[in-house]
Structure formats: structure tokens, C-alpha cells
Amino acid sequence: MPELLTPPSVLIAGGAGYIGSHTAKVLLAAGMTPLVLDNLCTGNRESVRFGPFFEGSIADSALVRRIIEEYRPCGAILFAGHAYVGESTQNPRKYFRNNVSDTIRFLDTLIDCGLLRVVFSSSCSVYGVSDRIPIDEESETHPLSPYGESKLFIEKVLHWYDSAYDLRSACLRYFNAAGADPEGELGEHHTPETHLIPLAIQAALGGDTLKVFGTDYPTPDGTAIRDYIHVTDLAAAHLQALRCLIRDSNSMTLNLGAGCGYSVKQVIQTVESQTGLRVPVELTPRREGDAPKLIADAARARLALGWTPEYSSLETVVRTAWNWYSKGNVRHSMTL
Secondary structure, eight states, X not given: OOXXXXXOEEEEETTTSHHHHHHHHHHHHTTOEEEEEEOOSSSOGGGOOSSOEEESOTTOHHHHHHHHHHHXXXXXXXXXXXXXXXXXXXXXXXXXXXXXXXXXXXXXXHHHTTOOEEEEEEEGGGXXXXXXXXXXXXXXXXXXXXXXXXXXXXXXXXXXXHHHHOOEEEEEEEOEEEOOOTTSSOOOOOSSOOOXXXXXXXXXXXXXXXXXXXXXXXXXXXXXXXXXXXXXXXXXXXXXXXXXXXXXXXOEEEEEOOSOOEEHHHHHHHHHHHHSOOOOEEEEOOOXXXXXXXXXXXXXXXXXXXXXXXXXXXXXXXXXXHHHHTTTOSOOSSOO
């Protein structure tokens, strides 16, 4: 690896998004300069506040090359990509064009510029419905959507790019990212919003009634169980993974989760206890493709990265999300 500049910079593709912006903050606190590249199709410009911003596509090779040549980043973190499972089944070519074709072009530019360390934002959706709970990295991969397929395909691309071009990578398979910056600067804001905790908070604040998809799962209360990992803990894992790659670690594939699961009903109860508000709900049938239970075995990440989640208790996840929402940080038709 070339000698690093001081302070080192990191190219963050998709750095205006939810996890990307939190990661930029963590990188800055660690003495690095985040270089945010985002086309703002889903990212939020107001979340870019920790380093230089470049508006554009990851497929714009000239722009990516210019950033790398000017700043000489020590690595890249790749968040950019579409991330709605349902939409991907309805419009798969949008997902394969952006999450696969454009991503490959971005990776090719990194290689051409000699930037050979990349952390990739993957997903537990690569597993599909798993018979093994908790799910470890050796579990079989059977994606149930074009979104999941796109993530798994890029993992395979990175495997072969390492073999051929020495592009070292860390593929981080997130479970359910949740929560908000503990200091209240950043939070979760998607359009449309599909994640349970912000939807529950919005419902409590007078927004749309929260739909609960399925109450007949083989779980203790009949609702689906998920592993919620705080976004700041995810950001810290990206920093640690990048540091490992810079130290010339081998490529790795790691689960990122808290290692415990909470049902939809438990999440709703926690939102009500943390906010003091009632969450109105509508019980509806299951959605196709939803697994009864998804819980991570993240032991490999803890060992490889020296990483331990600090903010991922359900109470902390909900409290930080509520702290951000209650300050009126999201513009809705409702009155906050």
C-alpha cells in the first residue's frame, strides 16, 4: 500500500444516505476526511456535513478518477445502490443496472486508479429464508428478490476481482439498520419510508396507521422477529473493516447484527414506552418473501474487527430515533 497522506481521506460512494452519512461522521471523528460521492436520488444533501461533497454517479468514471487523483484516498466505502426489496421485484432492471452494472464500472475505475481497498455494503437479504438461526456466514445464500441477488452478485465480483487484481474487500452483510446518531445530528429519513421503527414513530406522531404484516408466524407472539443493529455501530464496523484492509488484511465477508431478535410487537411496545404515545396499528396478511425470524451470528465480525455493538439494545435504538424525530427533523404532512 502507498504511504498515506495526513489526515487520510476515504471515498464514500452513497455517503449522503442514512448509513453513509453516519459513517462519514464516524470517519471524521477518527481523524479521516470523508469524500462523499452521491447523486442524491435517495440521499439527503443536508446530511453531508463532514467533508467535501461531489454530486454525481458512481458510473461517472471521469468524476471518480478526478476525486481519486486529487485526494488520493486510502480506501473506498461503497453504499450507493437502490435498496427497496418490493420495488426490485417490480422493476428488476433498475436494480441490476444500478446495483450491478454501475457498481462494476465504479469498481473498475478504482482498480484503474490503483485504489485497491473497498468496503462493500451488502445485506442479510443474500440469505433469503434460512433454516439456521442465528445465521452465520456459512449459511446458504438464496436471495428472494432482485435486490438480494444484486448484493450477492457484487460479492462474487469482488471475490474474483481480488483474485485477478488484488482488490481487497470487506463485504458487510447488515441485518436491520436502525436508530439515529446519539448526538442528534443525523437520523433515518427515506422517501418512501419502509423501515419499522421510523414508521412506528411517525404513526405515534399522527401519521399513517402502522401496518403489521402477518400475525401468524411461528414466533412467540405471531409477528416476525428481526435483529436490529444501531446505525452508529454499523458505521464503527465500516471504520474497523477499512482499517483492517489498509493493514493488508485478506478480503472478508462478515455479518453485522446485534445477535438478538425482537418481534414487531416488541418494537411497537418499545416505541410506545419510549415516546409515551400510542402507536395505531392495522393487522394485515403476511408479505410474500418475509421470513419468520432473522437473527445474525456476528461472532466473526467481533473477532476479525475487534468490534462490539455499543448502542444496539432495542431501547437505545428507539430512544435515539425518537430523539431525532421529536426535534422535527423530518418534514411530513403531519405536525411534529
